[in-house]
Amino acid sequence: MNPVSPYQHQIWPDAVWDVSGAFVNDRELVAFHDFCTLLLGFSPFNIVHGAPLCIWNSGRVLRQLMCDAEEMRAAGIAYEQRNIALYLTFTNLILQEQHLKDALGNALLTFARNHNPTKRNAAIVASDVLRAHIRKEYPELRLVSSILKITNGGGKGKLDVYKRLADEYDEVMVHPDDVLNYDLLEKLEDKERHILLVNEYCIRQCPLRPLHYKTLSESALDFLGYDGSEFDKKQNTNGCRDLNTLLTHPKHSVLALNTPEIQKLYDMGFRHFKMQGRGHANASAILFDLLRLVLRNDAPAENALHAVGQRFWESILPIR
C-alpha cells in the first residue's frame, strides 16, 4: 500500500479505486495518475477497466471505443509500467460458442496475461461460455462477475445468488441498487472481493436496466447494423436522461452515492470501489470524479483541492 499522503481522501485513504476508461481515456487517466504520483506522492487508482469496441465488450457500446492495435498496446504498456491492473469489460450477456474465437478479444486476453505485473489483471464477464473459455485458456487471469450478470440473472437483492457468484468468480460486482441494501451487504462474506459502484449516474431502481443491458449486448454483436430505436424510445421517457429527475425524484433520483453513503460502505469493510465513466463524450467527467473522490476534500483541504485541480487541468491541456 502507498504511504498515506496528506492529499488522499480523509475518509477512505486505503480504498482500492477501479476507474473506467481503458482504451478510450488512456491519455487522461495516465496523466492524472502521474500527476498524483509526482506531485502529491500517491497513486490515485489501482485498477482501470474497459474494452475497445468488440463483440465481447458490453456495458458501453459506443463508436468512440474503437481503437487500433497500436493504441491498445501503448495503453496496456502504460498501465503495466505503472502497476495498474487491467480489467477487461468482456461483459456481453449473450455470447455463444461461435463467438469465442473472436480475434480481438483473445488478443487482449493474451496481452493482459503477458503484461500482468500485479497478477491482478482480470476479465469482467457475464456469459458462462466466456467464463469457461477464459478459465480454460487463460487460467492466469482472474474473473469478475459483471453487473450485467447479477442484473439480468435476476440476482438483485438475493444473498444466495451473491454467495454462488462468490464461489464461481474471484470478485463479484454488486448490483448498483444493492449498494444501498445494507442488510444484504452486511451478510456478504469476503467483502474485499465485492466491488461497489459509487458514481452511477443512472436513476435508482431503474425498471429498464435489464433491457438496457440486453440491448447493449445485442448491439455489440452487430454494432453497425443494430437498430436500437425501440429502446431509445423507452429510455427517453424513463427519466434517466432528465437532470431534474436525477436531482429531485423521490424514488428515482440519481444512484451515485453521497459521502455518508460511501463512508457507510467503507465502514462495513468494503474497499474496492468502482467509478464508471467511459461512456461520456470526453474524459472530463471521469477526471472530475477522480478529483472529488480520490483527493482530500474536507474543510482544511478544500483550498488545496481547488488549487490542485487547477494545476491538474492546466498541466494536461494546451494553451488556448
Next chain:
Amino acid sequence: MSTNTPSNNEATAEKLRELTADYLPDALWTFGGAFRFDSSLQVILTGMSAFFPLRKPNRVAGTIPCSWSLDWFVQRRPMPLAEYAQLLEKYAQQNIGVLLVLDNPCITADQLNDTYALTLVDELYKRDRIRKNAVCVASDLLAEHLRARLPHLAIVCHPNRLVFEQNRRTAQLYNSLLQQYTRVCLHPADAVRPSIYSGISEPGRIEVVINDPCQRTCPVRREHMRLLAEMRSNPYNTQLMAQREALITRNGCHKVNAKTLQQKLSCNLTREEAKALYAAGIRSFIIQSNQFRNEMTLLWDIFQCTLDYSPEIDNKAAVIATSLMAQFGAPTNSMPSGLRKFSFSNYE
C-alpha cells in the same frame, strides 16, 4: 386544481433551490472566459439555463488583447471588431451582461489614445441594450479618461488597481474608491480579511474574485503585473518572458509540497470564506479565467465554486457537473485516446 397549487415546474425549481440554500443562495455570478472560450461558455450557459438556472451567470467577463489589457501566457491576437460585435449581441440576446476587463495597471498617457481599445469600449457601450455591460479597469488614469468620454459607462475597479495602491489598504480606501467607481473588486488578499470588508459602507457594490490561484501572501504580485504590462508593450522581447518565468520559479508559485497539506495557500476562497463575504452583504462573485491556459480549468472552477459539495448532497452536485462537462465535444474521441506524447508543461 387550486390556483395556489404550484406547477410541477415550480415544485422542481423549489427542490433545486435546496441545492443552493446553504451556499450563496442569491449570489450574482460572473463567469470569465468571454472573447476566448466563448463556444464553451455557450455550452455552459445553455446547460445551466436548461437544468440549473439558479447558477446561470448574470455576466460574462473577458479581456481582448490591446494596450489596456494583459495576457498571462502568450500574447494573443486582437479580435476582429465584427466578431467582437457579434459576441456582444449574442450575450445580450441571452440577457447576459459583458464585463470587458482592461486589467493593465501601468497605462501611460500615450496609451490612452489606443484607437482599437477605445473602439472596444465604444462598441460595448453602444450595444448595451440590456444595460448590464461594464468595463473593469486597473488604472485610475484610464478610468478618468473613459468617464470623460462616456459619462454613463459603468466602470468597475479591477483588483490590479489595488495591487498598485501605494497606501495601506483599508475599508476607508475601498469606501473612497466606491465614490469614484460604479463597483469595486476586492484585492484577493482582502477577501479573507473581515476587518477590511466588514467596514465597507456599500458591500452590495463590491465584487469578489473567488478563484484566484495565486498565493495569498504573494510578495511579487506587483512585480509580476509590471512584467506582464511590459510584455504587452514589448511583445517581441523574449527576455521579459524569461524574467517572468524566473520570478514565478523564485517565488515558488507552482510548488506543491507532497508531504504537508497546503492549506489556504492560494487565493481560491473556501466555502466558509465565501459564505462569510456573503453574510457581510457581498453578492457579486467573479470566476476569472485570465490566469488559465484552457477552458477546462475554467469549467472545473465554475463547478467547484458555484455548487454546494456538502457531504449529503455532493452526489447531486457531481451529477450537474459531470452532465454538463460531458456536453463538451461531439460523442467521439475529441480528447485523443491512446498514449500520444503529452507534456507536463506546468510542472516544476
